[in-house]
Amino acid sequence: xxxPMANPQQKPFKILxxxxxxxxxxxxxxxxxxxxxxxxxxxxMDRVVTKKGMAFNVFNNVLALGAEAHIITEFSERKHRYLxxxxxxxxxxxxxxxxxxxxxxxxxxxxxxxxxIVSDYNKGFFNEDDITEIISKYSGPIFxxxxxxxxxxxxxxxxxxxxxxxxxxxxxxxxxxxxxxSKKVEYNNKTYTPPKVEAYDVCGAGDTFxxxxxxxxxEEYNMDEAIKFAMIAASLTVQHIGVYAPTLEEIxxxx
Numbered sequence: 474x475x476x477p478m479a480n481p482q483q484k485p486f487k488i489l490x491x492x493x494x495x496x497x498x499x500x501x502x503x504x505x506x507x508x509x510x511x512x513x514x515x516x517x518m519d520r521v522v523t524k525k526g527m528a529f530n531v532f533n534n535v536l537a538l539g540a541e542a543h544i545i546t547e548f549s550e551r552k553h554r555y556l557x558x559x560x561x562x563x564x565x566x567x568x569x570x571x572x573x574x575x576x577x578x579x580x581x582x583x584x585x586x587x588x589x590i591v592s593d594y595n596k597g598f599f600n601e602d603d604i605t606e607i608i609s610k611y612s613g614p615i616f617x618x619x620x621x622x623x624x625x626x627x628x629x630x631x632x633x634x635x636x637x638x639x640x641x642x643x644x645x646x647x648x649x650x651x652x653x654x655s656k657k658v659e660y661n662n663k664t665y666t667p668p669k670v671e672a673y674d675v676c677g678a679g680d681t682f683x684x685x686x687x688x689x690x691x692e693e694y695n696m697d698e699a700i701k702f703a704m705i706a707a708s709l710t711v712q713h714i715g716v717y718a719p720t721l722e723e724i725x726x727x728x
Contacts, residue, residue, distance in 0.1 A: 486540040486691045489579055491607065492528030492592030492599075495550040496571075499524070499715055501558045519558050522715070526552065528592035530677050530716050531618075534684035534706075535590070537718035540691075543586075547598050548574040561673060561714045583611040587691045590683060591630070593619040601626050616687040618679065624649070631690075633683055650700065652682060655711075658700055667704040668727070670712055677716035682707040685724065702728075 502516040525533065528546050535542040553567040583589060589611050593599050604626050608615065615630040624632055625644040633650040634642070650660045655672065658665040685706035689699040705727050709719040 484541075486587045486688060487585060488535050488540045488542045488687065488691070489583060489586040489589045490528060490532045490535065490542060490544040490546070490592065491579075491589065492531070492546055493594040493596040494525060494527045494529040494546040494548050494576075495552055496548060497524045497526040497716065498522070498551060498553045500553060500555045502555070503558050504564075514564075516555055516557075516564065524716055526677070526716060527594050527680075530680040530718070531590060531592045531684050533716075534681050534718040535688060538684065538688045538721045538724075540688055543578040543580065545577045545579050546575075548576070549596060549598075556714075583607075584613065586611070586613065588613060588687050589615045590687050591615060591617040591619070591627075592680070592683065593617065593621060595620040614687075614690060616683060616690070618683045631686075631696075633679075633686060635679060650686070652679065658704060660696060660700060663697075665700050665704060668708040670708045672711035674714045675711050678707045678710045680716070681710040681718065684718075 499522040500518060501520050501522070502518040504514045504516055506515050507513065508515050529544065532542055532544045549571060551569040551571050553569065554563055555565040556563050589607065591607065608629060617627050617630045617632045619627065619632065619634065620638060622641055622643045624642055624646040628646050630646070631648045631650060632646050633652065636651060636653045639651045650658065652658050654675070655667055658667065682703045686699050686703035689702040690696065693699070702724065706719050706724050709723055709727060710717045
């Protein structure tokens with residue numbers, strides 16, 4: 474296990490986020506008629522809301538917790554979601570490739586950060602050499618959420634994956650945190666039960682969990698408490714339509 478970085482002055486935690494990002498466009502409208510051209514519903518547009526997703530959503534969640542955060546990311550995709558304004562029901566999603574846009578705010582010395590978070594959607598932003606370089610450049614705790622099947626390349630890191638990713642993995646690593654949606658979280662042969670809430674939209678819940686997990690670990694270096702904190706944070710996110718970043722105060726009040 475990698476050693477926590479010292480933060481003796483109790484300043485806001487300094488967190489580096491590295492990963493693939495996208496633009497999420499939410500097209501809201503109402504359906505009142507069927508198209509005369511084909512037996513399909515017509516969506517009358519009300520509004521479009523654009524948010525930054527994937528790694529950038531983790532970044533926004535870290536900021537909402539009050540940490541100082543920097544990001545290295547690449548935007549290469551735009552996801553269009555079409556929703557019924559009345560019900561919030563998603564009707565269609567259209568994924569669009571866009572010209573790559575690079576954002577790099579990181580300090581040259583990674584060891585200035587209290588923790589590094591890697592959000593790897595396996596879209597081509599990372600390869601194995603990149604992962605090796607990140608691990609070699611930073612001596613503190615690294616939290617990873619990845620869609621790669623070989624998790625052994627992240628040895629020495631805390632790796633958070635969901636049930637589907639766990640079952641699809643070819644090779645595992647030691648410090649593995651597996652989420653099972655609203656059912657449970659497993660880590661180090663222990664099972665944790667999330668709060669029971671009414672979920673309206675699970676989009677971005679994994680990002681919130683990852684951000685809160687890393688943040689709380691910085692605070693106490695206690696993985697049990699970090700997982701409990703992250704479960705509460707994710708339970709707040711799923712009660713909102715679209716991606717949502719709960720604040721530290723919201724999470725503390727819900728605990």
